Each structure stands twice: as C-alpha cells, then as structure tokens.
Amino acid sequence: MNAAKSTCDEPLPGGERRRDLQEMLREVGLDVESWLPKLQEHLGVTCAQALQHLQENDLQKLKSHAQHSWEIRALEKLLTQARSHSLSELQESQKVMMNKKQNQAEQALQQLKSLLSEGRQRQEEAVRMKEAELRQALGIPEEYWPPPQKPLREVIENMQRQLGLVQGTLSHRQNLSDRELPRWASGGLALQGIFKVNHQWGLIEKREQLLSVPEDFSLSGPQQGPRMETKEFTSSQAESIFTQSMEKLGFSATTLAKGGGWGFSLEAGTDYSKHSECKETQQSTGLQCNYLSQGWSQLQFSKTALQKLKCMDDLLDPSAGPDRFSSLRRRSEDFFHRFGTHANQGPLHLGGIYWWKAVSEGFQREQLAEVKEQSAEILDSYIRGSYCGFPVNVAAGMNISGSHSKTASQMDSCPNLQTKVQLTVAQTGGPPEAGSLVEWKAGLLASNQTWCVIDRGLQLVPIWDIILSRHETDFKNPHQLADCLRESYTVLNSLSAHIQDGEEFLSTKKDIRLFLQDVKYWEISDPEEQLRKLINFMPPAMKLILRIPMSWLNA
Structure with a gap:
C-alpha cells in the first residue's frame, strides 16, 4: 500500500x-x-x-x-x-487539546463541588459519573483512581491541586527546532556511536559524537501513545544493567540484548544461587510523548569523526612508511573506543519515562514468591498515589517513615517476613522540578526541551558502510580504508564483519557512474552504436543495477 x-x-x-x-x-x-x-x-x-x-x-x-x-x-x-x-x-493541536481537557476537568470539578455541598456521597450515580468525567479529562487510568473509601472532599482537594499544577506548567512553552533536538535530547545521545562487541558494557558506555544531524531531519508522530512496562529483578546488578541499557539504547535494543539477540544476555554471567537472602525489585515505567524521526537514513559523520578517519586515510599512502599498517590498526582501535563501530539508523523516539520502583530486602529465598506479591501490591498503591496526589496506601503492619516523589520511603513489612520496602520515583525527561506525575506529563507536552531519547531502534550500520555510501569522495582510498576498518574490527572483537554488497557492488557502482557520464554526450545521429554500447554494458551489471538506491546513482 x-x-x-x-x-x-x-x-x-x-x-x-x-x-x-x-x-x-x-x-x-x-x-x-x-x-x-x-x-x-x-x-x-x-x-x-x-x-x-x-x-x-x-x-x-x-x-x-x-x-x-x-x-x-x-x-x-x-x-x-x-x-x-x-x-x-x-x-499546536496538543496545546489546544490540553487546554480543552483542562476546561473539561475544571467544569467536572465544579460540578463535584456542588454535589458535595448538597451532601451527596461517592457511591451515588451522579457523583460517579462526574468523577469519571474528571478522571478522563485528566488522563488517569481507572485502576489508579482514588479507591471508594477516600472521602469525596479529599478527592476534590487533591484534583484541585493537580489542575493548578497543570495550568502553571502549560503557561511556559518553549520548543526547539527539529534539527536542534538530536543535539539537545539526552546530551546528543542519538548522535553517538555504538561499540558493537560481545559483551554488554561495550553497548552502554558513552561515546563521542559520531554523526552529524542530516539537513532533512524532521519529526513526525507520535507513532505510539503512552505505554506501561513492569520488570522484576532479583539483584542490584541486573537492575543496574537494565537501567543503563534503557538510558543508552532504549526499549527495543534492551529487549533484544536481554534475550541474547546480540549474542549475549544483559543478565548473563551473574550467579545468585549462593546467597541466603534475596533482593526483589519491582520496577514500572510509563512512557509519554513518543515522537518518531524522519530523514535519519542519510547518515553522515560529524566533523571530528570525519577528520580522524581522514588521518587514517593518509596512512594508506605508501609514503607513510613501512609501519603504516600497524599504526593504522592502533588508530582504528582508538576510533572504535572513542566513536564506536556502528551508528544506529533508528527509528529514533523522543519523549520521557516516569519510573516507579519498589525494592524489598531482608528475606530468605524461600519467601521470594510471597515478597514478589507483596511488592507488587505496594508498588500499585504507590503508582495510584503518584497519579492522584494521595499518600502511599500500604498494607496493614507497615509504617511509612517518609514519602516524597523524589526521595525514598522505607516501610517495615508484616512481622513474619521482617522485610523492608524502599519506594522511589525517577524521571527520564520531563521537567525536573515536577512534583507529581500529572505536572510531569504536562511539562513534557509543553516543551520539547525536556525530551530525552527513549528508543533508538535496532538498525545498526557499520562505519565502513557509511564511508562508502555517504563519504566516498571525502577520502583518497575509501575502499581500502573501509576494508582496513572492517578487518581491524574483526581482529579486535573476533566477530565476523563484511562490507555491504561486497567488492562487486562497489566496482559496479563505479562503472555505472562512468557509463552514465558517457551517456550525456551520446549523439542521436548514431543510434545503432549507442544500442551496441548499451548491450555490451548491461549483462554484468543488470542484476545489481536493479537494487542500487537511486540516491547513490545521483551522489
């Protein structure tokens, strides 16, 4: 279609x-x-x-x-x-929609106040209908709406505070242009390369800027609406690796790597069977404001990365001396560690993530199933409080020593478990000063300056392919340089690598360009000679010419 x-x-x-x-x-x-x-x-x-x-x-x-x-x-x-x-x-349409929802919420809130003054109760049909209108206008899931035991007056007061926070946030709107966003979001993460190796740390370590922003870069979307994910971990190390992977790679790549899709698992190499006590972490994440990039297919190197590659290209000259290949190998490895070996072609998603986390400690391994169930219940209550501005509603026997959206709260569990639960909230993107989820969501929609990279896609392109597809004219020996980088990568990581479409493709591409240059000067007076040249040219290149992007022929 x-x-x-x-x-x-x-x-x-x-x-x-x-x-x-x-x-x-x-x-x-x-x-x-x-x-x-x-x-x-x-x-x-x-x-x-x-x-x-x-x-x-x-x-x-x-x-x-x-x-x-x-x-x-x-x-x-x-x-x-x-x-x-x-x-x-x-x-602009989102701004209009947010203002419309704000007005709807204010009207529903006023009508709830009138019902309260009439002495109506939450279980009555008229009150339930107005609460549903208010909940929908604020975008709060039904399962996280205040439970029936909460008094109507308390619900109204909390929702009034939430509306005030949203109104104050929406009044300050500042936006960057599409081309500025990749440089701004997550410190330019989308422009950094990835060192694709056979262990997880190579993927999540910070690299220098490998790419420049394409001239035709623009955003379209959102492609997806808000979504929720829940993860469980039984060790601090597994949780830390997942969190760092999410920050550097995003959901798609983290899921692939965790399942061994890159030849290893993010949780591989960790053995917890010797521990007599366990640590259970329940972590829920909510994504908002998901935008998809366009124009990311035309990958080009940053000025710094291109200059480093040109210095390596100079070493391919015979006049560089007998040690030029060993020097080239060292410089290749240095480039990989600084800039990475691959660029992520996308799709690029921008927005924010709101993290809720419950950590349980101080229990025996045989109690793990019971602790998991308990942690899930506490986390659910914590999320409900984040949506509606209520304190955390915990199970009987637990005492809260402190609660805040930015700091941890510790609770003692039931006496038979002797477990402490620590609750925390963290944000990726959105206004850092936001004190509630509703305020955070409004700030994320109000200004794209608060956006972060939340997914980078799975299409990894090696630097040697970028050299030949986008920078061939920038080097004296592009094919030889690409092959040297590919070989250095193979030796360094013991991973197989090849140049896309091989030498036959590169040679045919050059032949096609020369042939098309010659066609410009053909004369109509001699069609038979032109047909003969065309017939002689077509057999070796026909099957390849059909799969070469037109943009390459026009390069």
Whole structure:
C-alpha cells in the first residue's frame, strides 16, 4: 500500500485540501500542472497532509520523474517542509487539546463541588459519573483512581491541586527546532556511536559524537501513545544493567540484548544461587510523548569523526612508511573506543519515562514468591498515589517513615517476613522540578526541551558502510580504508564483519557512474552504436543495477 493513502483525516473540503497541496508545490518552484498528477498517480497523494507520511522509497519514485536536478532538490525540500509543518501543527493541536481537557476537568470539578455541598456521597450515580468525567479529562487510568473509601472532599482537594499544577506548567512553552533536538535530547545521545562487541558494557558506555544531524531531519508522530512496562529483578546488578541499557539504547535494543539477540544476555554471567537472602525489585515505567524521526537514513559523520578517519586515510599512502599498517590498526582501535563501530539508523523516539520502583530486602529465598506479591501490591498503591496526589496506601503492619516523589520511603513489612520496602520515583525527561506525575506529563507536552531519547531502534550500520555510501569522495582510498576498518574490527572483537554488497557492488557502482557520464554526450545521429554500447554494458551489471538506491546513482 502506498504510504500516503488514507491519511487525509482532517475535516476539510476536498477543494481546500487540493489548494493547500498546490500552494506547497508552488512554494518550492514545482509546476503544479506537471507534478500534481504525478503525486496522485504514483503515490495516491491528493492533499498536503499526506506528504508527511511519505518514506524514502516514495521520494525515490518521485525523483525518477524529475527532468532537472533542481526538481530533485525541490522535491526533497517539499517533503522536509511538509514534515516540519506537521510537527509544529501537531504540537499546536496538543496545546489546544490540553487546554480543552483542562476546561473539561475544571467544569467536572465544579460540578463535584456542588454535589458535595448538597451532601451527596461517592457511591451515588451522579457523583460517579462526574468523577469519571474528571478522571478522563485528566488522563488517569481507572485502576489508579482514588479507591471508594477516600472521602469525596479529599478527592476534590487533591484534583484541585493537580489542575493548578497543570495550568502553571502549560503557561511556559518553549520548543526547539527539529534539527536542534538530536543535539539537545539526552546530551546528543542519538548522535553517538555504538561499540558493537560481545559483551554488554561495550553497548552502554558513552561515546563521542559520531554523526552529524542530516539537513532533512524532521519529526513526525507520535507513532505510539503512552505505554506501561513492569520488570522484576532479583539483584542490584541486573537492575543496574537494565537501567543503563534503557538510558543508552532504549526499549527495543534492551529487549533484544536481554534475550541474547546480540549474542549475549544483559543478565548473563551473574550467579545468585549462593546467597541466603534475596533482593526483589519491582520496577514500572510509563512512557509519554513518543515522537518518531524522519530523514535519519542519510547518515553522515560529524566533523571530528570525519577528520580522524581522514588521518587514517593518509596512512594508506605508501609514503607513510613501512609501519603504516600497524599504526593504522592502533588508530582504528582508538576510533572504535572513542566513536564506536556502528551508528544506529533508528527509528529514533523522543519523549520521557516516569519510573516507579519498589525494592524489598531482608528475606530468605524461600519467601521470594510471597515478597514478589507483596511488592507488587505496594508498588500499585504507590503508582495510584503518584497519579492522584494521595499518600502511599500500604498494607496493614507497615509504617511509612517518609514519602516524597523524589526521595525514598522505607516501610517495615508484616512481622513474619521482617522485610523492608524502599519506594522511589525517577524521571527520564520531563521537567525536573515536577512534583507529581500529572505536572510531569504536562511539562513534557509543553516543551520539547525536556525530551530525552527513549528508543533508538535496532538498525545498526557499520562505519565502513557509511564511508562508502555517504563519504566516498571525502577520502583518497575509501575502499581500502573501509576494508582496513572492517578487518581491524574483526581482529579486535573476533566477530565476523563484511562490507555491504561486497567488492562487486562497489566496482559496479563505479562503472555505472562512468557509463552514465558517457551517456550525456551520446549523439542521436548514431543510434545503432549507442544500442551496441548499451548491450555490451548491461549483462554484468543488470542484476545489481536493479537494487542500487537511486540516491547513490545521483551522489
């Protein structure tokens, strides 16, 4: 199915949508009468809103119909503008929606106050209906709404405080441009490389900036709504590795590595069977404001990384001396440790994570099942309190020594278990000063300056492939440099590596470029000679030319 079909959801007349598309074509200098039919015939695009959903392969289809090089650049600009407008419109619509929900919540709250003044109780139908309206307007899941035993007055007072926090947060809105976000979010994490090795620490260690932000980078989304995940750990080390992996890699890669998808497990090599006592951690995470990046496929090196690679390229010159290959090997290893061996092609997701954690200690291994059940109940109460602003409601026999959204609270469990439970809240992204979940969510929507990288995808591209696909003209010996880096990686990590499509592909790519240059000077007066040249050229390259991206041929 074409990416653009069934995407014009806005309640606009067909003629108005068509005029918007025509205006966008004119803005980039494309002829409306020529390109409007092409967009509709080849991609099913009939409105401006559909442009934001086009993928790289859709753009290549359009480029194949361009008669001039400037039209190709105009098409790229058209899609970049469409995606940029999409995000700004999306953020504005979110602001409108938040204000609408705020008004709905205030109205429901006022009506609840009136019912309270009439002496009505929470179990009455009229009160339950108004509570449901308030809960939906605030986006609080039904299972985390205050339990029936909470007095109506207390519910109203807490919700009033929550509304005040949201209103104050939404009044301060500051946003960065799409191209600034990758440099800002999580300290530029999306631009850092990954050292792909056969142990977990190579994946989660911090690297220097490997990539630069593509010129056509833009955001579209959100692709997913809020989600909840719950994890259990029986050791501090397993929990620490998971948390660091989430911060550096995100959900997708963490799940892959934990299951051994990269040749090892994040929890491998740890033995707890000798311990007589256990530590049980229950950890729930909530994701918000999930945006998907576009334009991340055109990976390019940062200035610093490119300069280091050029220094290695100079060592391939015979005049560099007899020790040049051993020196090149050392510099390759240094580059891997500084910048990584692979770039993550995405998709890139930005937003925030709200962490709830319950840690139980001081029990015997045979009590683990009972402690797990108890920890889950306490954590559930803690999450309910985070949503609604109530103190943590714990089981009988437990005493809270302190409770705050930023600091730990310790509880003594039932006497027969002699267990202490520590509750904590942490945030990845969102306003750091937020004192509640509702305030944190509002701040995350109010400003993309608070966003972090919450997922980086699973598409790892080795640096030697980036050299040949995006930087071939920046080096004197690109093929030899790529092969040296690949070989150094193989020797250093005992992992197999190859250059994408092999030497045959690289040679054929060069032949195609030279052939197309020659075609420009063919004369119409001698068609038989031209046909003969074409027949002689096609047999060795036909099967490869069909799978070479057009953007490479135009490079």
